[in-house]
């Protein structure tokens with residue numbers, strides 16, 4: 001009986017070890033997509049800056065074309081007024097046209113200044129686009145490299161998981177159904193289905209185990225559970241010796 005019980009308990013302990021490792025690997029595996037997304041977002045932010053700069057440049061170029069058109073129309077007006085001066089009959093008319101031409105000349109300076117300003121701003125924007133473009137290229141290639149590394153890591157974890165799941169399947173079939181049910185229920189509640197007892201303390205919940213139960217756990221008489229946390233208790237030979245022995 002003791003022999004059988006010991007083997008059953010060994011299997012449950014082994015199952016708990018495997019489940020602990022499986023849970024750990026699944027947690028690691030579960031983190032990977034989030035890490036990839038975070039890094040992708042970082043590089044997409046720079047990509048957005050680049051697109052914004054390109055849009056700004058396009059708007060400046062459009063404004064530049066419009067300003068050139070306005071200037072052309074303006075020059076055409078001046079040219080027409082100049083033509084009129086040769087046809088005027090009175091000095092008064094002539095003076096009026098000259099006055100208009102003077103005013104238009106002043107406006108013309110404004111158009112020309114605006115065009116120069118836009119050319120300067122476009123030049124700066126082009127430099128910015130080149131620099132941010134370089135940045136995007138660098139970040140993208142760093143991201144691609146990091147993503148490939150993380151995906152490979154994910155594949156490695158999946159491989160390890162498959163091995164552990166295989167081992168787990170092999171053990172499950174040998175465990176008594178009732179014990180397995182108990183184990184599964186407590187694991188669902190507490191995260192682990194078994195707990196070591198040392199010095200009359202359940203290491204799962206840190207609550208003391210009564211002396212008789214402690215003695216039974218050491219002797220592996222039937223499956224014993226912690227009355228506080230319900231975990232299946234085990235005593236590790238070679239762990240700290242029980243108090244009475246000290």
Ligand SMILES: [Zn+2]
Pocket residue numbers: 195202203204205206207226227228229230231
């Ligand atoms: Zn406990």
